[in-house]
Amino acid sequence: MMDEVIRRVRRSVAALVLVGLVVAPWVVDDYTAAILARTLALALVGVSVALLTGVAGMPTLGQTAPYAAGAYACAVVGSQISDVGVVQLVVAAGAGAVLAALTVPLVVPARGVIVLMITLAICELVVTVLGRWRSVTGGTDGLAGIAAVRPFWGLPALASDQARYLYTLVVVATLVGAVLLLLRTRVGLVLRAGRDDETRLRASGHRVPLYLSGAHILAGAIAGAAGSLLVVAQQYISPADFGFDTSALLLLGVVIGGTASVGGALVGAALVIAVRDWLFGVLPGHAPLVLGVLFVATVYLLPSGVKRVRGPRDRSQPPTVPPSRPDATPARDHATVPELRA
Amino acid sequence: MIAVAAGANRIDPYIIPALDGVAYGLLVFVAAAGLVFCFGVANILNLAHGTLYAIGGYTAAALLDGGWLSLALALAVGVLAAAAAGVLLAGLLTPVATGNHLTQALLTFGVALAGGSLLVAGFGPDDPQVRVPAALDGSVVVAGHRYAAYRLVFIVVAAVIATALYLTVRRTRAGMLVRAAVDDPEMVACMGVSPGRIRAGVLAAAGALAGAAGVLGAPIIGPGADTADTVLLLSLVVVVLGGLGSMAGTLLAALAIGEIQTLGVALLPSAAPFLLFAAMAAVLAARARGLATSWRAT
Amino acid sequence: MTCLLQAQDVSVRYGSLAALTGVDLCVHDGQRHALIGPNGAGKTTLLNVIGGSTKPQRGSVRFAGRNVGRLGPAARARRGINRIHQRPAVFPTLTATENVVVAALPRVIRRRRWWPGGTRRTAQHRAGSLLEQMGLADVAAVPAGHLAHGQRRQLEIAMALAGRPRLLLLDEPAAGLSATEVGRLVDLLRALPRAVAVLLVEHRLDLVYALSDTVTVLRDGRTLAAGTPDEIRTSPLVRQAYADGVS
Numbered sequence: 001m002m003d004e005v006i007r008r009v010r011r012s013v014a015a016l017v018l019v020g021l022v023v024a025p026w027v028v029d030d031y032t033a034a035i036l037a038r039t040l041a042l043a044l045v046g047v048s049v050a051l052l053t054g055v056a057g058m059p060t061l062g063q064t065a066p067y068a069a070g071a072y073a074c075a076v077v078g079s080q081i082s083d084v085g086v087v088q089l090v091v092a093a094g095a096g097a098v099l100a101a102l103t104v105p106l107v108v109p110a111r112g113v114i115v116l117m118i119t120l121a122i123c124e125l126v127v128t129v130l131g132r133w134r135s136v137t138g139g140t141d142g143l144a145g146i147a148a149v150r151p152f153w154g155l156p157a158l159a160s161d162q163a164r165y166l167y168t169l170v171v172v173a174t175l176v177g178a179v180l181l182l183l184r185t186r187v188g189l190v191l192r193a194g195r196d197d198e199t200r201l202r203a204s205g206h207r208v209p210l211y212l213s214g215a216h217i218l219a220g221a222i223a224g225a226a227g228s229l230l231v232v233a234q235q236y237i238s239p240a241d242f243g244f245d246t247s248a249l250l251l252l253g254v255v256i257g258g259t260a261s262v263g264g265a266l267v268g269a270a271l272v273i274a275v276r277d278w279l280f281g282v283l284p285g286h287a288p289l290v291l292g293v294l295f296v297a298t299v300y301l302l303p304s305g306v307k308r309v310r311g312p313r314d315r316s317q318p319p320t321v322p323p324s325r326p327d328a329t330p331a332r333d334h335a336t337v338p339e340l341r342a
Numbered sequence: 343m344i345a346v347a348a349g350a351n352r353i354d355p356y357i358i359p360a361l362d363g364v365a366y367g368l369l370v371f372v373a374a375a376g377l378v379f380c381f382g383v384a385n386i387l388n389l390a391h392g393t394l395y396a397i398g399g400y401t402a403a404a405l406l407d408g409g410w411l412s413l414a415l416a417l418a419v420g421v422l423a424a425a426a427a428g429v430l431l432a433g434l435l436t437p438v439a440t441g442n443h444l445t446q447a448l449l450t451f452g453v454a455l456a457g458g459s460l461l462v463a464g465f466g467p468d469d470p471q472v473r474v475p476a477a478l479d480g481s482v483v484v485a486g487h488r489y490a491a492y493r494l495v496f497i498v499v500a501a502v503i504a505t506a507l508y509l510t511v512r513r514t515r516a517g518m519l520v521r522a523a524v525d526d527p528e529m530v531a532c533m534g535v536s537p538g539r540i541r542a543g544v545l546a547a548a549g550a551l552a553g554a555a556g557v558l559g560a561p562i563i564g565p566g567a568d569t570a571d572t573v574l575l576l577s578l579v580v581v582v583l584g585g586l587g588s589m590a591g592t593l594l595a596a597l598a599i600g601e602i603q604t605l606g607v608a609l610l611p612s613a614a615p616f617l618l619f620a621a622m623a624a625v626l627a628a629r630a631r632g633l634a635t636s637w638r639a640t
Numbered sequence: 641m642t643c644l645l646q647a648q649d650v651s652v653r654y655g656s657l658a659a660l661t662g663v664d665l666c667v668h669d670g671q672r673h674a675l676i677g678p679n680g681a682g683k684t685t686l687l688n689v690i691g692g693s694t695k696p697q698r699g700s701v702r703f704a705g706r707n708v709g710r711l712g713p714a715a716r717a718r719r720g721i722n723r724i725h726q727r728p729a730v731f732p733t734l735t736a737t738e739n740v741v742v743a744a745l746p747r748v749i750r751r752r753r754w755w756p757g758g759t760r761r762t763a764q765h766r767a768g769s770l771l772e773q774m775g776l777a778d779v780a781a782v783p784a785g786h787l788a789h790g791q792r793r794q795l796e797i798a799m800a801l802a803g804r805p806r807l808l809l810l811d812e813p814a815a816g817l818s819a820t821e822v823g824r825l826v827d828l829l830r831a832l833p834r835a836v837a838v839l840l841v842e843h844r845l846d847l848v849y850a851l852s853d854t855v856t857v858l859r860d861g862r863t864l865a866a867g868t869p870d871e872i873r874t875s876p877l878v879r880q881a882y883a884d885g886v887s
Contacts, residue, residue: 059444106582106622113387113443120389121582124575125619186745186760189734193742196731203691203729205717205746205803244571248389248451255444289463292456299449300437 046269054260062119066096070227096224142238367600392570398556399565424553732785
């Protein structure tokens with residue numbers, strides 16, 4: 001019963017948000033359009049969080065790390081090498097992927113809540129590095145005055161906030177579409193199987209660490225691309241954009257959206273970020289308090305969103321066998337599963 | 343003679359950072375012990391752990407007036423307040439106790455957000471000054487260098503706390519239960535003690551440790567807007583580096599982090615931002631297999 | 641005739657408990673080999689050693705002429721050792737078809753690596769015929785978590801066969817099945833192609849005698865006897881072991 005209600009609520013909210021996203025630039029002012037563009041970029045990071053947390057079963061608090069890597073790479077390229085959006089996107093995605101690849105040995109062997117811990121440490125360390133590596137990142141002051149992007153060679157630079165918003169929207173839609181298509185192939189099937197029961201997947205001859213590394217790097221590339229969009233939207237970045245509170249907000253958004261659902265993650269993350277921005281606008285000073293209380297309340301209100309499914313793991317195996325990833329088995333919501341099914 | 347003098351000179355500038363590293367490392371150890379405890383026994387990733395430390399720090403800043411009595415008072419109040427906050431957190435966790443770790447971690451993050459905001463509202467947005475007891479305010483001479491007396495005393499006190507912690511875990515019945523629970527999380531459930539009480543006890547103890555670290559460490563990692571984040575990060579890195587298996591591992595990891603943050607920065611200022619990363623990568627690579635196994639066992 | 645699977649001098653200890661001590665085992669191509677013995681004799685441990693989920697302290701495991709001792713379960717599965725667990729291990733949120741497709745993929749990918757659309761279709765096709773063969777065609781679209789125990793067992797067999805194994809490890813496949821289901825299981829296993837060798841651990845001796853052509857008896861982690869079902873049935877040594885070990 002409750003599940004049915006939640007499913008309906010989710011669907012109508014998702015539809016409303018999607019319609020709103022498309023008509024937004026014509027009905028809001030410049031400032032709001034810029035904020036919305038940033039929200040979209042963060043929602044794309046949310047998609048990468050969902051890919052790891054919900055689909056691959058590796059709950060993460062560290063996706064702001066490749067997001068930051070992508071953003072800074074894009075900012076450096078944008079101000080010194082090329083103002084072409086496609087180039088910046090590729091560079092940013094590459095930077096995110098490289099950072100994710102470098103952290104694979106830290107993340108992939110771990111399971112469950114340990115992944116949360118390690119990814120959180122990585123995220124915080126990246127923010128620390130950003131604050132101290134002044135020669136490249138500008139330290140805590142950040143990088144400002146990044147030239148406006150032109151989407152493709154020969155096209156004019158995007159001069160207005162509306163244009164930049166639409167550019168962001170197109171890129172996000174394209175990347176989300178690509179992720180959805182990918183999940184319909186055998187890649188998505190195997191990832192879901194691994195989340196169900198990793199030991200069983202190994203027993204069938206699948207190279208599980210390879211898939212998990214692949215998912216981690218792919219999620220890093222997506223978050224990196226989102227970083228490039230942040231640069232386009234704000235034309236200014238600083239370490240404050242990538243703090244771990246952002247990671248936690250995105251994770252909450254993904255859980256609200258149904259954890260395993262890419263569309264749900266997009267909408268959930270966008271909603272959570274929008275609420276945060278709105279709160280900081282209307283309640284300067286007390287926003288974190290209200291946000292924290294809302295956070296706790298939301299967690300309480302998500303009984304079915306956080307239901308845990310355990311794969312059968314106890315097959316009287318001796319203690320040397322690594323168990324399946326029960327802790328990683330994330331919230332699973334049947335309402336959103338069919339979207340991913342081929 | 344000359345060679346010896348030159349050698350001494352080469353080492354000389356690094357004595358003070360190295361000593362600072364020990365103080366820093368012991369502080370991080372006491373703070374991280376609470377997180378390890380909470381995670382190992384109750385299996386909760388407490389993202390509000392840094393906030394518990396900050397409670398101790400703000401208490402110290404508010405109560406210390408340069409006298410010994412105020413230090414004792416601050417320590418008592420700070421420990422009690424942080425322990426009470428831990429119990430409150432345990433109470434908030436009760437409705438989601440049967441949920442997954444993700445939910446619990448998110449909930450503790452919400453509490454950290456709200457708690458940090460309350461602390462800033464209560465004590466002001468500026469980083470407050472901390473006054474150490476007047477008798478410790480000066481400096482003493484260590485190997486020909488002047489060194490803050492408070493830090494030297496802190497090293498001794500923190501070493502005493504660490505030893506006491508070690509003896510408690512090794513020698514007492516409660517400590518035995520803790521070790522057993524870390525080894526086999528399901529065991530506690532079989533003992534017939536209500537999980538809610540275990541959670542409350544564990545979070546209270548973790549809060550007390552963090553609170554004590556916060557009060558005593560206030561002159562080293564002082565209270566401020568970033569304190570909670572800093573302490574949480576350092577504690578997390580300690581857990582990642584040291585694992586959950588042994589106190590010795592935790593202590594070594596904490597001391598290593600202390601030295602990296604002080605001596606490492608003095609030796610390699612340009613590489614400073616990457617040192618913690620490099621340390622994490624190096625340790626994990628060195629014991630990748632063992633660590634992976636021990637993580638899986640948790 | 642050389643062995644398809646050859647385990648030599650395998651010893652496994654858990655702390656002070658010796659689970660296996662110097663066990664040798666040889667399974668030929670296409671053989672139906674049964675492992676029997678009282679509880680705690682080390683049968684499942686031996687299957688774990690062969691499957692790769694337990695590393696023995698001593699001894700070697702060779703498969704198809706190559707040493708596989710250092711390989712994990714996944715690598716051994718890719719080489720042709722597939723396994724059925726005591727409790728059916730399936731992916732609960734995936735449909736029956738998807739379960740078999742996932743199990744078939746590693747083999748299919750090897751053959752048609754550069755044909756992205758083809759791999760899944762091939763696997764899908766194979767899954768369909770295997771489900772049909774197991775009598776699961778009408779539950780093909782049901783999530784495996786919703787299947788009955790017996791159906792899950794059959795699904796797991798389909799998954800194991802989807803990997804085109806040369807050696808199938810069966811760990812008490814009849815456990816928890818009804819009489820009819822056991823009958824169907826026996827028919828299924830009898831109908832397995834001769835290209836597949838079977839190593840069966842089973843408590844029910846009637847099934848062992850019905851299915852196997854060679855029997856090895858373990859007791860207290862050591863090989864007690866080996867021979868044809870008839871030899872084992874009449875061996876006084878084995879009777880003695882069962883009288884002592886089975887209450």
